[in-house]
Amino acid sequence: MPRYVIERTLPGAGKMTERDLKALSIKSCNVLRELGPDINWVESFVTDDKLYCIYVAPNAEMIREHASKGGFPADSVAQVRAVIGPVTAE
Numbered sequence: 240m241p242r243y244v245i246e247r248t249l250p251g252a253g254k255m256t257e258r259d260l261k262a263l264s265i266k267s268c269n270v271l272r273e274l275g276p277d278i279n280w281v282e283s284f285v286t287d288d289k290l291y292c293i294y295v296a297p298n299a300e301m302i303r304e305h306a307s308k309g310g311f312p313a314d315s316v317a318q319v320r321a322v323i324g325p326v327t328a329e
Contacts, residue, residue: 240277240295240296240297241295241296241297241298241318241319242281242293242294242295242318242319243293243295243296243316243318244291244292244293244315244316244319245290245292245293245294245302245306245313245315246289246290246291246313246314247289247290247291247292247306247311247312247314248288248289248312249289249312250288251287251288252286252287252288252289253285253286253287254287260285266309266310267305267309267311268280269309270305270308270309271305273308274301274304274305274308278294278295278297278301279295279296280293280294281293281294299318302316303316
């Protein structure tokens, strides 16, 4: 199943408390349960003003539906075409 990187602008994201991040995570998981087993949240990276989220889903439309139902921004939804790292250079 395709993997996606979602860029979400969230001013002050890097200053969110553990409690804030937990509440955001709970909200996301509730929407995921509603959407069913075809969409999965892998992880998210929190920076100063953005979240970069990794999801597995059948299509970008499902990612956008999750964002819409959860009230989350989805500024960019890009399908991952390859994953590389230091081992790729060997």
